[in-house]
Amino acid sequence: MTAEGVPCVLMNVVVCVKQIPDPADPGALDSETKTLKRDVKLILDESDSYGVEMALQLVDAAGEGEVTLVSMAPNNERSGLSTALAMGAASAVLVSDPALQGSDSLTTAKVIAAAVKDQNPDLIIAGSESSDGYTGTVPEQIAGVLDIPSVTAAKSIEVDGDGVKVQRQTDAGHDDVVCPMPCVISVTAGVVEPRYPSFKGIMAAKSKPVEEKTVADLGMDADAVGWAGAGQEIVGISEAAQREAGEVIEDDGEAFAKIVSFLEENKVI
Amino acid sequence: MSLSKIWVYAEATDGEVSSSTLELLTKARELADTVECVYAGDDADDLAETLGEYGCETVHQTGDLDGSLVGVPVAAAIAAACDDGDGPDAFLAATSYDGRDVAARLSVKTDRPVITNVVDLELDGDALVGTEPIFGGATEVKTKFSGEGPFIVLMRPKSIPAEPSGGAEADVEDLDVPDLGASGGAHVTERHAEESDGPKLDEAGVVVSGGRGLGEADKYEMVESLAKLLNGAAGASRAIVDAGWVPYSYQVGQTGKVVKPDVYIAAGISGATQHLVGMKGSKTIIAINKDPEAPIFGVADLGIVGDVHKVVPKLIEALESR
Numbered sequence: 001m002t003a004e005g006v007p008c009v010l011m012n013v014v015v016c017v018k019q020i021p022d023p024a025d026p027g028a029l030d031s032e033t034k035t036l037k038r039d040v041k042l043i044l045d046e047s048d049s050y051g052v053e054m055a056l057q058l059v060d061a062a063g064e065g066e067v068t069l070v071s072m073a074p075n076n077e078r079s080g081l082s083t084a085l086a087m088g089a090a091s092a093v094l095v096s097d098p099a100l101q102g103s104d105s106l107t108t109a110k111v112i113a114a115a116v117k118d119q120n121p122d123l124i125i126a127g128s129e130s131s132d133g134y135t136g137t138v139p140e141q142i143a144g145v146l147d148i149p150s151v152t153a154a155k156s157i158e159v160d161g162d163g164v165k166v167q168r169q170t171d172a173g174h175d176d177v178v179c180p181m182p183c184v185i186s187v188t189a190g191v192v193e194p195r196y197p198s199f200k201g202i203m204a205a206k207s208k209p210v211e212e213k214t215v216a217d218l219g220m221d222a223d224a225v226g227w228a229g230a231g232q233e234i235v236g237i238s239e240a241a242q243r244e245a246g247e248v249i250e251d252d253g254e255a256f257a258k259i260v261s262f263l264e265e266n267k268v269i
Numbered sequence: 270m271s272l273s274k275i276w277v278y279a280e281a282t283d284g285e286v287s288s289s290t291l292e293l294l295t296k297a298r299e300l301a302d303t304v305e306c307v308y309a310g311d312d313a314d315d316l317a318e319t320l321g322e323y324g325c326e327t328v329h330q331t332g333d334l335d336g337s338l339v340g341v342p343v344a345a346a347i348a349a350a351c352d353d354g355d356g357p358d359a360f361l362a363a364t365s366y367d368g369r370d371v372a373a374r375l376s377v378k379t380d381r382p383v384i385t386n387v388v389d390l391e392l393d394g395d396a397l398v399g400t401e402p403i404f405g406g407a408t409e410v411k412t413k414f415s416g417e418g419p420f421i422v423l424m425r426p427k428s429i430p431a432e433p434s435g436g437a438e439a440d441v442e443d444l445d446v447p448d449l450g451a452s453g454g455a456h457v458t459e460r461h462a463e464e465s466d467g468p469k470l471d472e473a474g475v476v477v478s479g480g481r482g483l484g485e486a487d488k489y490e491m492v493e494s495l496a497k498l499l500n501g502a503a504g505a506s507r508a509i510v511d512a513g514w515v516p517y518s519y520q521v522g523q524t525g526k527v528v529k530p531d532v533y534i535a536a537g538i539s540g541a542t543q544h545l546v547g548m549k550g551s552k553t554i555i556a557i558n559k560d561p562e563a564p565i566f567g568v569a570d571l572g573i574v575g576d577v578h579k580v581v582p583k584l585i586e587a588l589e590s591r
Binding site: 029104105106109128129131134135136137138139140141143144145147148149150151152153155163168169170171172173174175176177178179180183188189190230231232233234235236237238239240242243245246247248249250251253255256257258259260262263266268269 | 282338340341344364365366369370372373374376377378380381382383384385386393398402403406407408409410411412413414415416423450451452453454455456457458459460461462463474475499507510511512513517518523524531532534543549552553554555557561566567568569570571572573574575576579580581583584587588591
């Protein structure tokens, strides 16, 4: 029982996170390997920080349980994981294998699902889409591989007995959705305010366990992942036609008139 | 060379077929001999005329799904049709909340990849090749399916114009949904629609969007006033949606809506690639921002380096006095 007399519920949540190149430092495709150049320092995808925050809040509300991170990378990069551990996640599993390079979204989902399954969580949370690859299909594919239900584009999650109540974003507004656990929920950005890691959190993160696993550790075949396992191949990379910049003027107090005449020229007014 | 059959995931709101569905049908006609639709619901009869006009010959409807989220049942139904040899060579859906769910679940069910964020599709031999913009559209990659079909594609709305083919009303057939087991547990209990007046964000001829440069939530009001004066819709950058100033439905960008108005006005938006992806297809762009180095000026036809708090109120005043 907690201090308030509310019964404790054990709640273990896995949050799937991605470490990406800093969006402020735009990435590039390596034309030889056709993958993202990863020689820059990786950070926790901002879209995932919302999932981490939501998981921490749900475990807090339940009274007992842990947040475990699951991530995947072709090498043992973990700087982004440190941020989420410093926020309060208890531990992390990093599937790290050179064979993973070039994995498509379905392969990514299979690898993550295998790592998640070992944790036997009540709830799996992921961001709606990564800020670099933005396929937006991986959370639903993870649920598909695990053969469990899922709710995408969640604005809020509330645990209710053996299930969750979710507000799901729609084009018109939102839907109230109920879903039994275990399930996968993908969350939209901006739904909660991700906490900043405290100094104490940053220090504590250094000693939190990060378990590294290879593809073979998950019982998967290296030929089934990465470029070898992808059912698609990049056949061309080209520069896209760009818009040309037009006139740029400094506002001298009369720039609004310039906009008015522009709107007149384009017959908006 | 063409594919023999493509299925398009048809979406509709209040009996009206979405514009992205019509775009997909237009593209599918180029690529396949037979174009058909899959629809989650029991009112496909109301949509059959419009879908037929854009080239759909048959609508396969699942029937009432009793509030179930569509991803699991629709994907299971398509996969079952594939197993029976009645399935399509390719399945196209729009990058929408439901379209993504269906494509993702179908990918697992059929063990085939999804090519996402596609803005154009072509055939190379008997395989589909999708064009996808990356890095905010600066680079385009072409991705080809290397295995067997069904090829699963998610296409970005407004990538190509929808054109009717003048086809006859589509036939409506029932599509069996198999037993879903544990995965079919998510159900909608209530739907909430946000009230909004004026034109829809993705259909308006003029869009006025505000960003972090507005400084505070209260200042968004001037974006709305300007939009109203121009008979347009008000939009927002991800930054101020994340900050909670306006609802998510206002967001223009990669994760929000793609807009292509005649005139797009960006007020206090710096132009992160995430935003540019959603609006740089606009016919003309006006940008107001105090930072002369802001990337938004790189795509603007008219750029004003200045304070939005000074420029926009004067603009509103000038328009009101006309």
